[in-house]
Amino acid sequence: MEFYGRNGLHGYMDEESNPSQSPPRLSIRTNHLDNMYGRDLQFSPGRSSSPRASAAAAAVHSMFPPGSPESPWMLSPLQTPSPALLYHCIASLHRQEGNIYSIALSKGLAFTGSDSNRIRAWRQPDCTERGYIKASSGEVRAIFAYGNMLFTTHKDSKVRIWNYTVSDNFRFKKIATLPKKTPFLKFPKTSSQQQHKDCISCMAYYHAEGLLYTGSYDRTVKAWRVLDKKCVDSFVAHESNVNAVVVNQDDGCVFTCSTDGSVKIWRRVYRENSHTLTMTLKFQQSPVNALALSTTFNNCFLYSGSSDGTINFWEKEKMSGRFNHGGFLQGHRFAVLCLAAVERLVFSGSEDTTIRVWRREEGSCFHECLAVLDGHRGPVRCLAACLEMEKIVMGFLVYSASLDQTFKVWRVKVMPEEKVCFDFAERNDSNTKTKTKTTMEYEMSPVLSPNWVEKKLQGNHFQ
Template identity: 40%
Template structure:
């Protein structure tokens, strides 16, 4: 838990951006009248991104010491009218709109997780910020390097760190703003360097032991899955687990009962390519699997009787860094600083729009249902975290009309690429036994 009265982060001109106490800051609600085209120049290094942000802050007419709003000191304030209240946004103006930005100068954003009205953000400052109803609610810190992944499971928060360990946090039942660390996993001998869905891979006891402390979960299985680092792992339908690796493959694993427990066995290789697989997402409702790669492409597979390659979505100039699904929508964030919004329609995918506004690679995405949307419309609140040290909040509708933009490799405003040739698929030939630890 962050202590009250500690010093806040300061901008390049010395004015305070945020304090470390439990003061309340809102996402500024702003109206975005244009979806900007992608920048022609892509900044690929963190130092160049920092320089860009620093120069933007220094030259902004809003960077005034007397201003009380953190958005007024934002690099994006000069591009939008931050004084427009949220209630004044015309619902008929745009289906996909930038609603606001959260800017802190304490670190690059690497991870996001949302559950209901709560949003968790992780950065390389080692801080985990908690936002409730789009107001700053709480925060806690771990001295374990940058926060690479966040998973919310009931009243527990799992955070994956640069040191290869996962910290387990318990939300206080008396005060939801208090987060207590109740465990660290794996043990010294069992390092796991990629995020995963914790409940499927570790025994998690939900009751206190005799001493009143929460026991540390233990690793119950370890599988040698790839020839290079595993960049993404996600559980899907029918008890399947999907992994994507820097070795260029996407693999499928099935979970089977063995004795009193379960083990995971290799089932199928969906993709084998030269480019690294950087992200994997699954839509459990439509049983579609998506993978993003360092070449900027998104492959997808559909399940009928078996998983078959459906096509390739072409919308990015640089590597895809994150993927999520929400309803019939697919969101892909990229090193080119853009977010592609795709809608699945039958066997095809239509590119609805390109969301721009970040000044650095988009590293993480999270979405929740917009409770204020009409009964006839499905809208989502999309959160995007970037290495430009900001989190942006977007309102996206499944009913929006496709907008012409320059992101598609073919130059077409609508991308329907499911007729592309299938990627290689291999039936399982071997079973990989788990290695007990």
């Protein structure tokens, strides 16, 4: 194992049940429906835009002066009137256990699932290993953590539920396997009827009702009541693989996406366990690989990542509850494989080996790409992110895993409000009475990862 950062290995558990740097470019997509197919907008650091923009840029750089050669922090984007974003990779490790498919965060721990039958537990944020859970089946495609419960899916198309504690040592105990084993003499064998017929690719948990949703390559979604470990509903959700499922904790709506190119919204029938389709969001034919839901006090946005490299988003109407297409974010060169949303930030991982950081403007559909995190040498397969509050800036921890078999942790710091920069400019421009945004048009030019370009030129693409 190669490990960069703090290292230290703690007690391992070997049984299934245990008793005891970004290019200086800022891409922006206009996202009103009438401009949905328009050109991208970009702040280019090499061009002058306006005196107010220059003053705003000076404000940013006075807050975040350029780092010394010894500093690990990187400023991205450079010399623009948008808020500064600082980031650096604080830990990177490589294990000879195959690809990492899933990441979950809870209780100060990060869990990873891979080709092997071991679910690793890492301490946040330095990724010191606390231990691992060894299951009887590997290929852990999906992990979900809630409180002290950990849900994992395995190659045998079953779900395992674990209870874990963190004190001096990491301890765990298997609570159940879904579906439950059926006594040999019992007929019919309900467990075989309830079990998925193919790989379980995704999970989501509805806290209020204690319902676990699983999506599979067998095109079905199943709802499990965790309290009594029963499958309470199963329905064919799509015409092809179900790739992601998320739940709105505010109203219990279930969102699914598929290789068939569609995103669907499901709602439980009142006082019943069955689910009904309420809306199909089909915008293009490209397979949809990932979903993320961003909910705040006033807004609810749904994001979907597609194989054509775009991220579509929908905004929920307050009165009707319908989701209206708000636009799409462009920048990734190849397929978007994973998404994570925290506050007004959206993190996207792509086949082009990069992670992009997008921010939604307060009270609108306007998005901007704040940075491109470049460090992986293969497609970014999964992401997880959490908030890390600091005094002046908003801090985030981003965990990423790639098909280059590396697991990385990034610390990201963002100025809290965009208006800080413009307010600074306004105080230095007495003739300006209204706040505007100066933009410049340019021909679309997605940012390529330098590592990807190097590999491509060498003819060893993603090897």
